Amino acid sequence: MIQMLINLLKTIPSLGRHSFQVAFLSAQIAEKMNLDSNVSFLSGLIHDLGLILPYEGKTLLDEIDDTFVIVRDTPGKPLHLHSILGSFITDYVEKLKPISPIVLKHHFPASYLDKTEENLISNIVFISDQVSRYTMVNLDVSPRDILIALEDMKSFFFPEVFEACREVLNMEFVQWQLENILAGYDVTDLLNDHVRNCPDCDKKDLIQIGKIVSFIVDTKSEFTTSHTWRVAVFSKKMAEKAGRNSEDLFIAGLYHDIGKISVSYKILEKPAKLSDEEYAIMKKHVYFSYLILLPYKDENWFLPAVRHHERLDGYGYPFRLKGEEMTLEDKIIQVADVFSALLEERPYRPANTVEKALSMVREEVKKKKLSQEAFELLESSLEDFDLSSIEVGREIRKEIRTFVNRVVEKFGDYVL
Structure with a gap:
């Protein structure tokens, strides 16, 4: 299941490179903090999957090419629509349910969160996401430049997450791997250890995921609903x-x-x-x-x-x-x-x-x-x-709308 997802992300170049960077860096930071690196890897890999899930007739990542739009986080608005949609996908698939809250909260500042392992991993994905965004916009950036940029957002992260990220980014191995991912090198071997430890799926899981896939594919065009x-x-x-x-x-x-x-x-x-x-x-x-x-x-x-x-x-x-x-x-x-x-x-x-x-x-x-x-x-x-x-689309569309409304009722309105 996870290898299929990795292969899908490879066909959407910039989103794929961003997701691989976040997955790799999240796993490295989690390992440094003695947290579950496999859960961190999977959460980082899937964190932006909501960008390709249609909502109200369109997807947030409509144009599939080498352009990946980097948007600034809106102060006071930690809830993003793509985070909700990604959380829906993981909640819909039984074996991915445990990471659904992590995906949902991957833009939440630490001040919004209790210090649980789940929330620490969510915060790890958040800081990894920011590092990846910065490297994708600012090519040939040095680790020092990244750390200076992160200083401006230091209050968004748990102190131990920020410190672990600082230590990890100072490792040449991590720097070079992030560069290789951004350059488009094949990352299969790099990710394999974590892929092997991710949950596998049976035919029931494949059908669950397949329903989401069919909805995404068919809703991309009004002619194939x-x-x-x-x-x-x-x-x-x-x-x-x-x-x-x-x-x-x-x-x-x-x-x-x-x-x-x-x-x-x-x-x-x-x-x-x-x-x-x-x-x-x-x-x-x-x-x-x-x-x-x-x-x-x-x-x-x-x-x-x-x-x-x-x-x-x-x-x-x-x-x-x-x-x-x-x-x-x-x-x-x-x-x-x-x-x-x-x-x-x-x-x-x-x-x-x-x-x-x-x-x-x-x-x-x-x-x-x-x-x-x-x-x-x-x-x-x-x-x-x-x-x-x-038509399964009508059923899934209703479930997505219900899920979004439930999240908004709990956390407040979202930004795109």
Whole structure:
């Protein structure tokens, strides 16, 4: 689970580098203070994940590129919306619940906190976040410059946290590692010890996380508000009809478009047909999905998830596979993906009716692009559910709003 998250952050370059710096530095400071360095690492890694969770129709990090906006903390307003949203994500996933309060309070000054281990770690993430922000804005900065800048915020931190940070930043090893992370060097080996000690996840956890993933992906564009969830449900029902592992196909459907998190919303939301260059970028989401999901390459659901744009005639992508090289599971998710997309509105065409969408998929079968067997499974599955009810987004949107309101009621209003 954590390696998948690291791979996701790698595809969002500046947010990834910032998150890796904060995770690494938080673990170093916690170790210096004899606190749980693995919890500190995980909290630092996830602390800004709320930036990619949609709220009220948009994300706080709308433009995915090499720009990571550094905002000053607002005096007297320690509660940030992205902290609340990140806390929601960790609270939603059972095995991440313990770090939810840490993520929530990672901008809280020490004066707002009792001195518990949880709050000390939250304060560690806060000071690590400030160090990383400073290094990202001020390139070639010296440790002395960082410490001088931190002096102005000294009252925001517990004295022992500030002192431990000072000691850690004076270590050449730490300085060079922060520089390497910022320069974009592969940090896999550096983070591996902590990754091994982080909680692993079973299929129940994967489905929980997958619901959030599907919501993030689908809400990035007004034209795909339930696409991922529909693909997951269609694939599951078709697999049941075929006597195949329906849970695996459901998971494949939830994660098949995870790479779109790394695609600019300007392309996803373009109110016209994409140019050749834009289409090439859009196609690359499959490659990003492959990279992100690689830790699960030995799971049965992995290949169907990353092969959903392959075609029987060998003209799909990204592997240019032909029919005999693919499994029925691959072919099921391909049909489910095309059918779901045809039911959705696009900037350049209206949504199709079920009958019209089925007719268009049938034409692709006749052209030997999609599987006849998978298409028949789709047709026989449609009677099992009401298409209008297939949307997990409405449920998650309501849960997020309730969570935000509960936090605001307890701590006061937030800033962006």
